Amino acid sequence: MTLQEAENAVVEEFSMYDEWLDKYEYLIELGKSLEDYPESEKTEDKLIRGCQSRVWLDYHIEEGKIVFNADSDAIITKGIISLLIGIYSGRTPQEILSSDFSVVEKIGLKENLSPTRANGLVSMIAKIREVATVNA
């Protein structure tokens, strides 16, 4: 699946739910299914600034592709980061940098979060971009 296809799949999945409560339920499930993140990696330098709840984002390179893993102490935030990882993990830096990240707007995530959470989301995306830029 290309990055574009992965983005479209998320938009389609999200559009299945009319109610925001159902969308949250979906995000909660995504959060719960996120791969375990080691406690030892919950360090200051992996903490994303701008989030009210804590979010840790770590990565490593596998055959030229960036593999992300992350965690949060809040489950909906964890679901959001899980959704982003589902799209952007396992991609080359060039693939990531070619995305305009409009998926976030398309699913209406930003306007449905409180401003502090929306800032957190912006910070998460900025971090993913930063990692791609550094490794390009």
Place this chain on the structure above:
Amino acid sequence: MNVNEIREMFPALSRKVYGKDLVYFDNAATSQRVQTVIDKWNEISVQSNANIHRAVHRMADEATQAYEQARDAVKDFLNAESRQEIVFTSGTTAAINLIAFCFGEAFVREGDEVVVSEAEHHSNIVPWQMMCQRKGAVLKVLPVDDSGHIALEKLDTLLTDKVKILAVTHVSNVLGIINPIRQIIEKCHEKGIPVLVDGAQGAVHCMPDVKELDCDFYVFSGHKLYAATGTGVLYGKKKWLEQMPPYMGGGEMVGTVKFSGTTYAPLPMKYEAGTQNFASAATLKPALEFINLLNNNELIKYNDTIRDYLLDKLTADKRIRLYGVPRGTNEEKIPLFSFSVEGVHHEDLALILDKMGIAARSGQMCAEPVMDRFGVTGMLRVSLAPYNTMEEAEYFVKCLDKAINMLV
């Protein structure tokens, strides 16, 4: 006067959020505005928008009168001795900063001590820390116990000869327990120590009487008590206000200004430099008139029933840990409930409740030391006003259960 009649006086309460009826349970942060407050603000803006105290023309006179009538209303509300003891500020925070700075300048020296409680809002900690840093003084902390009550038995040993002032909240914005400030003040006064009471929550729920309390300073914000934002009240005993230097210099706080030196205006103008927020300050009068309406047995009983209901539900639910639990009667508590749920993040709860139409607060509530005291990164808080209904409380309990089930 019943709750429906009260609700009709608040236009914001009939709005919808996400197509659902609004349940506004964030009153400890800011309350909604009563129609008479909105009318007063509009009246000043439309009819009498002229700078107060300065000009002789008609509009300025009207604005000045509205502003000064609000001061009289505050004086009556607090049962202060004189209107000279009522200073308007932009809010509780500004009032505490003013006192911490000016009192520090006048009375605090190197090695002196200042006491605050562990349950204070940041606004009643940081200004004192700043002053202590400037003066080389030491900030001491009066702890709270596991139930959220001030550990009164620890007070005596804290009140050394070096203590220059004690600052304590009437009611903590996290714990909702009404503190025994009368006893604290008495103990402090025995040693000649003045007391500042942070009334940001207390003024809304406890009908403070500064003569009866005998506090030296009492401060509160208008926006938590149905008035406009940017309105704050600083009550100070005349003897202190007279001895302290001014806070800010500028227009209207002066007697005469010469390059060789300036004299200051009498109280309360000495502390009101620059153009005041007169349109908002004027709304304190209708807001306090509204508070008097609430002094109605039927309504008080109804509000108490809602408080007791929520207290019962939140303490009975084993998944919930409530902070600030009455030890004696429920009368110790205002209708404010901060809690956490095992294994659930407070922000997730607030986010889901929001989508159900419930405005609740999550986070540290500007009281990080309280969070540390109870070992949590944040809490969920619901705080009620007399316009909230039993139906809303029942709906909240149902929604909270649903939200918890979604999250665990």
